[in-house]
Amino acid sequence: MRADQRIHFGGDYNPEQWPEEVWAEDTRLMKQAGVTMVTAGIFSWAKVEPRPGAYDFGWFDRVMDNLSTAGIRVCLATMTASPPPWLSRAHPEVLPVTQDGHRLWPGSRQHYCPSSPVYREYATRLVEQVATRYATHPALDTWHVGNEYGCHVSQCFCDVSAADFRRWLEERYGTVDALNEAWSTAFWSQAYDSFDEVLPPRQAPTFANPAQQLDYWRFSDDALRQCYLAEVEVLRRVTPRVPVTTNLMPHHKPVNAFAWAPHMDVMALDYYQDPHDPETHLGAAVNFDVMRSARGGQPWMLLEQAPSAVNWRDRNGPKRPGQMRLWSWQAVAQGADAVLYFQWRASPGGAEKYHSAMVPHAGTDTRTFREVADLGRELASVPEIAGTRSRADVALLTDWNSWWALELDSHPSTALDQTAINRAHHRALFEAGVPCDVLPPDRELDGYRLVIVPNLYLLGERDAARLTDYVDRGGHVLVSFFSGIVDECDRVRLGGYPARLRGMLGLRVEEFWPLAEDTTVPVRGELDGTADLWSEAIDLEGAEAVAVFGDGELAGRPAVTRHAFGAGTAWYVGTRLDAAALRALTDRVREAAGVLPVLPGLPPHVQATVRSDADRSFTFLLNHGEGPAEITLPEPMRDLLRPGTAPLRALTLPARGVAVLQPDPH
Structure with missing residues (x-):
């Protein structure tokens, strides 16, 4: 074990909210609570650069020195998350514009267009100053770039973004003819004669071109990532040996975690479990597995959670005694080597003044502070856990490109929810005590006994071939409905669904039969249960029916199938099963694949x-x-x-x- 090995513990530290005489008490209480790391400077831009080019770092020098003296490491923010008022006053063009043309104004945070070269120029200028000043500071541990990218402004539709989108498209497609082919612009007379004619998918009379919408999701994610990478370039140049990260958000559709992972030295996540939701730990479990899997099992950081209540839900319940400890340990159990909070000391004013903190408004003689300090001591007692990794026999495939495409409009059903279907399949494994990696479909699958594919609507040729080859060589796969339907440009693959997966699955889907809202249909056979949301008219082409629809127009037709393919087995679910039926099916599939739980016989909770x-x-x-x-x-x-x-x-x-x-x- 390394001498410095430990599970880091702490929170966001915002000393600019407090008079300097409070800072000494902060470090004293941090040591009392077992704090080993803080994030600092996230919202400090206006204080360190109160006027353009006029920097005042003296106060932050003292903050860093205080933390270093106390032996506390700093995950130091680049301070660019919330531009100061002077920037938008001098350059109103940096402000973002919504899809229907409304400009968003200063007064909260993240009020910048991700494509704005002006924002990036001022942001990287600040980062140069911060990185140069603290490059050799003994407290510096990790760089925290930006903050929660895409949280409030995930897409901008201004003219600056439009020009950047055209540049991005020309780089992607090369010619306008290739763009027209990819976007199927022969439909509705949308053919372009020049890239100059292309706009973002702004508010239109009816359905916008789906391929245009899909590419705008890709472009917007890339624009956010370019903001991040512009800052990272400065940090790599000035401090090449200091790791960089940024705090991603859970179930966050705008930001492709798998595309960002190669540019992060350590994955980091903000996750706020909901005390009013009895299944909140299940949503956390999926996200924690994404963080662990995104960089090949490397330990990750829980960079924010709440010590108790948050301020932004309609009903902000406090965490009950023991919940904060339990949910913190859940992150560690799923691979985290750092557990931090927002924030250290509860703010007396501002939009988040009712958000809980490690030091509440009532001070240290509180349940929250006692529980926080107890956890700090507990984590410090087991430093040997840090650095260890998890392994799984099951991979669950998910893809942001498919997610963006799946939830577009003008589909057989707009009720399809990628997050919900992923969580349903993951839950069946979680409650069986079976570990799971969550991967994009372009990862190698060797070493996994079972691969689960929930609603992989958009599936590229290579990824379909990789999945088919995996089964042919002896793998087991469970595929859910409406998968393998379109190519990377959201064009339907012709000849019968699910196209490139037909041979592997041994079936053809002739027609989709989405179910009416609040309608269920029984499923009968080797597997009994109910289904809702979706059904399909399935013709068998070598597969066998494990269960059939019990009534309705599809009565007697396959609902769940199994197909021996090569040396492996492919299962297909042509509907959305209830939780108990999906658990029973998953248990059957994983047992056939030789996948065992960590401990047998555990209760599902x-x-x-x-x-x-x-x-x-x-x-x-x-x-x-x-x-x-x-x-x-x-x-x-x-x-x-x-x-x-x-x-x-x-x-x-x-x-x-x-x-x-x-x-x-x-």
């Missing part, structure tokens, strides 16, 4: 994961239920969170309880 390396293995058990859970262990194990206790062969895990187990060496 008890999460089990493993992190390990060549020398160590840690089994995490987390009880997300409302009552105690009795758990039998396969061998004597020690609970690292209860040092000094005897080895266990069984344990009672209380509601919201956590155990971190290692095999007893004796």
Whole structure:
């Protein structure tokens, strides 16, 4: 174990909100709470550059020095997340414009057009100053670039963005003829004679060109990433050995995490679980697996969560006793090596004044601060976990390009929700205690026993061939409905759905039959249950029906199929099964693939994961239920969170309880 190895713990630190006499108390309390890292400077632009080119870093020097003296590392922000008022006053063209032509004004944050060269110029000028000034500062640990890209302005439709979009299209397609072919502009007389005629998909009389919309999603993600990369270029040049990251957001459609991952030295996520949602941990589980998988299993950072309540939901419930600890450990159990919060000290004013903080308005004599400090001490007691990794026998494929295309308008159903279908398939694995990697379809699949493909509507030729080859060589795959339908330009592949997957699946879908809202249909056969949202008229071409629709126009026709293909097996679900039926099907498929749970016989609300390396293995058990859970262990194990206790062969895990187990060496 490295001497500096540990799970970092801390939060966003915003000292500019407080008089300087508070800062000494901050560092004293941070040490008391076990804080090892803070993010700092995220919203400091206006204070360090109060006028164009007039920099005042003296106060921030003292902040950095105070933190260094206290032994606290800094994930230092580039300070560019919220431009100061003087920038938009001098350059109103940096302000973003909505799809229907309304300009968004200063007064909150993130009020800039991602394509604006003026914004990028001023932002990188600031980054040069910040990086040069703190390049050798002993507190500097990691660079935090920007903040929550695309949170409030994910797409801009101004003239600056329009010009940037045309440049992007010309680079992508080369000629306007190639653009017309890709966008199917023969439909509705949309053919372009020049790139100069092309506009963003602004508000139009009816459905905008779907390929144009899809490309605008791609372009907008790229524009945001170019803002990030412009700052990263400065940081790499000035501080080549300091890692860089930015805080991504959960279920965040505008930002393609897989496309950003190669440009981040460590993945980082903001995740705010909802105390009013009894299944909030399931949504967290999918996102945590994305973060871990995006860089090949590398440990990641939970850069923001709430110590208790947030301020931005309609009903902002506080975390109940033990929930903050449980959900923090969930991130660690799924690969995080850092657990931080927004924010350190609760603000007395501003839009987030009712957002909880590590130090609440009421001070340190509070449940929140006590729970935070207890967790800090607990994480510090197990530094050996840091650096270990997880492995999975199951991969769940998802793709931002397909997500953008799937949820466009003028489809058989506009009720399709990529996040919901991913979560449904992931839940069936989570409740079985089976680890899962979440990958894009262009990743290699060797080493996985089972691949799950939820609604992969857009599927490229190479990715379809890779998936087919995986099954042919002995893999097992479970594909859900409306997959493999279109190419990268949202053009339907002709000859019968699901096109390139037909041979592997051994079937043809002749027609889609979306179900009416609030309508269900029974599914009968080797698998019984109900289905809603979607159905399909499936003709078998070598596959066998595992279950059929029980009534309606498709009564007796296949709903779930299985096909022996090469040395492997391909399963297909032509509808949306209820949770119990999907769990039963997933259990059957994974058992056939030889995929075993971490621990057998666990209740569905008890999460089990493993992190390990060549020398160590840690089994995490987390009880997300409302009552105690009795758990039998396969061998004597020690609970690292209860040092000094005897080895266990069984344990009672209380509601919201956590155990971190290692095999007893004796």
